[in-house]
Amino acid sequence: MKISHADVRFRLFVLYLFSRMFHIDTMTEFSDQSPLRRKARASLSNAAGCFDLQRAAVDDGWSNTTDSDEPEVPKIETDIRFEQARSLINYNKSPDLPFDRSINTYRGCEHGCIYCFARPTHAYLGLSPGLDFETRLIARPNAAEVLRHELSSPRYKVATLAIGTNTDPYQPCERALKLTRDCLQILSEFAHPVAIVTKGALVERDIDILAPMAAQGLVRVGISVTTLDPDLSRRMEPRAPSPARRLAAIRRLRDAGIPVRIMCSPLVPGLTDHELEAMLAAGAEAGADAASWIMLRLPREVSTLWQEWLAEHAPLRAEKVMxxxxxxxxxxxxxxxxxxxxxxxxxxxxxxxNRFKAACKRLGLNQRSEPLRSDLFARPPQAGDQLALF
Known part of the structure; x- marks a missing residue:
């Protein structure tokens, strides 16, 4: 897909209008005790990140009050800003990851999963890993253009590219912005292998791209299911699809011939670990052909945010979990x-x-997945290329 300059300008204008629809005052501070936190948000605080000055909300006496003397507070809206990416592919040398490169079209994630290990990355932006991570997002409207440029480099060597390893590529704003879809179209043009991780049922929208890639052995999708309890999911992952909806997405993808892994990630000891076998069985019934699990991780500020959440939502289990x-x-x-x-x-x-291995063996989820193909990778002709003589 070749994007013209006029199309880029039009897309940026649409993105600008979209950002205005979801804009909030960037100077607003949210009190830890404010009812703002109660409506579809997981974080109970908005403490400064480890690289920022400490902040605290102060009552200046000018708050509007109702007859009950309770302050009137607005709903926390989502603020989406845009940045022009200079590079997109991130490389890593982690020996415990099955990939060495990934892309992220968004910073922050509106799904708001309280346990998300990516929350501390918001501190690098001078924002809080708490409510800011869920409500103050950054999108990269030129992601597909930059990706095309990087894949076109003669020095680029192909290997499976991961999407969704930091923030979810199918979070709610993707429905309008379509940045993940744009990148998938580029990967399809290059016949580039890609592994996707998401909780978002919006992945179904892109079956028209993913199914032909799957037929060539170029794509695999992982759907994360953390619990089968819809109430617990709503409180832990307030804006992510329900567990039943994610299982339905697995079924829809498999029906389209796209290989899907159910990911029991993260598994929370003392809270969701008893559901391990049930989650794997539900995934297998929906059509998943593989499975994985990861234990809850609490790096940096995530530990404090998680323990605040536990004290609020599962106080009788908090000590056992920790x-x-x-x-x-x-x-x-x-x-x-x-x-x-x-x-x-x-x-x-x-x-x-051991429980995971036994359940996977019983359910047929222990088969080794075929590696994605890299031999089909080819740079499509670009404007100005010299034509081959033969």
Whole structure:
């Protein structure tokens, strides 16, 4: 898909109008005790990130009041800003990841999963990993254009590209912005292998791109299911699709011939771990052909946000959850070492691993997935290219 300059300008204008629809005052601070946090948001605070000055909300006495003397507070809207990406493909050398490159079309995620390990990345932007991560998003409208440029480089060497490893590529704003879809169209043109991770049922929209790629062995999708309890899901992941809707997405993708993995990630000890076998069975019934799991991870500010959430939503289980996590991380809330950060270690981690393996064997989810193909990769002709003589 070749995007003209006129199309880019029109797209930017549409994105600008869209951002105005969802704009909020960037100077607004949210009190930890404000009812603002109660409406479809997971974070209970908006503390400064580790690279920012500490902030605190102050009552200046000018708040509007009702007859009950309770302050009138507006609903927290989502603020979407735009940045022009200079590069898009991120490379990593992590030995415990099955990919060495990824792209992210968005910073922050409106799904608002309270446990999200990506929350601390918002601190690099001078924003809070708390409510800011859920409500102050950054989109990259030129993502597809930059991706095309990077893939066209003669120095580029093809390998599976991961999408959704940091923030969800199918979060609500993608419905209008279509940045993930634009990137998938570029990957399809180049016959480039791609692995997608998402909670968003919006992935179904792109079946018209994904199905032909799957027929060539170029794509695999992972759908994350953290619990089958819709009430718990709503509180942990307030703007993500319900568990039943995600299972329906697995079925729809499989019906289109797209291989799908059910990802029990993260598994929360003392809260969702008892559902492991049931989640795997539901995924297998929906058509998933593979499975994976990752233990809850609490890097940096995520630990504080998670413990605030536990105290609010599961106070009777809070101590058990944290004790289990610390047992697996040498007494700490989180162990960042490669090889340990995803699963933990010790008797409890071994029990979970053995349960997972037994369930996958019983359900037929233990088959090794075929590697995605890289041999089909080809740079499509560009304007100004010299034509081949033969």
């Amino acid at each position: 004790n289990r996590l610390r047992e697996m991380h040498g007494g700490r809330d989180y162990d960042p070492r490669w090889g340990q950060r995803m699963r933990g270690e010790g008797p409890y981690a071994d029990v979970i691993s």
